Amino acid sequence: MDHVLLSEEQIREKIAELAAAVAADYAGREVLLVGVLKGAVLFMSDFARALQLPTQMEFMAVSSYGSSTSSSGVVRILKDLDRDITGKHVLVLEDIIDSGLTLSWLLKNLGGRAPASLEVCALLRKPDAVKVEVPVRYIGFDIPNEFVVGYGLDYAERYRDLPYIATLKPEVYA
Ligand SMILES: O=P(O)(O)OC[C@H]1O[C@H](OP(=O)(O)OP(=O)(O)O)[C@H](O)[C@@H]1O
Numbered sequence: 034m035d036h037v038l039l040s041e042e043q044i045r046e047k048i049a050e051l052a053a054a055v056a057a058d059y060a061g062r063e064v065l066l067v068g069v070l071k072g073a074v075l076f077m078s079d080f081a082r083a084l085q086l087p088t089q090m091e092f093m094a095v096s097s098y099g100s101s102t103s104s105s106g107v108v109r110i111l112k113d114l115d116r117d118i119t120g121k122h123v124l125v126l127e128d129i130i131d132s133g134l135t136l137s138w139l140l141k142n143l144g145g146r147a148p149a150s151l152e153v154c155a156l157l158r159k160p161d162a163v164k165v166e167v168p169v170r171y172i173g174f175d176i177p178n179e180f181v182v183g184y185g186l187d188y189a190e191r192y193r194d195l196p197y198i199a200t201l202k203p204e205v206y207a
Pocket residue numbers: 069070071072073095096097103104127128129130131132133134135136186187
């Protein structure tokens with residue numbers, strides 16, 4: 034671990050803000066939250082509790098081919114949604130947008146299933162790493178182009194359980 038980038042408290046406050054914005058925008062509608070496994074699991078859990086709206090939850094697991102610290106844009110579905118999203122108001126919850134390749138693929142895929150609406154709420158985004166622009170309605174934090182772990186984010190499956198987000202020393206993963 035190098036240093037803490039975002040503390041537990043900063044994350045909690047940001048999630049409250051995001052949830053308030055989503056609740057205002059979706060008032061009167063039921064939202065179907067789609068969490069992208071595994072990274073978004075902690076975010077999904079805290080966000081769903083903060084959101085003052087009737088919600089349902091689904092999960093999807095995708096894997097991008099590439100090294101453990103970068104994605105290639107070739108995406109494979111490891112676990113699909115358990116049901117049809119036709120006519121649903123879908124809000125995709127992502128932990129991080131790095132190159133944008135995963136989300137870009139996912140939005141095309143989900144968009145083809147005729148949801149009533151499809152938006153994204155991402156906790157983290159690295160503006161300097163983006164290779165494809167993805168329309169993202171709700172963003173938690175823009176962060177520097179460094180590899181981060183914690184709060185769902187792993188390095189080789191470790192560190193997901195940290196309640197904060199930290200940078201990893203480059204020598205650990207280079
Ligand atoms: O914008 P990109 O460059 O495509 O990277 C972002 C994706 O990478 C991470 O997932 P990962 O493939 O590491 O799987 P995990 O969530 O199971 O850790 C993260 O959760 C995003 O889904």
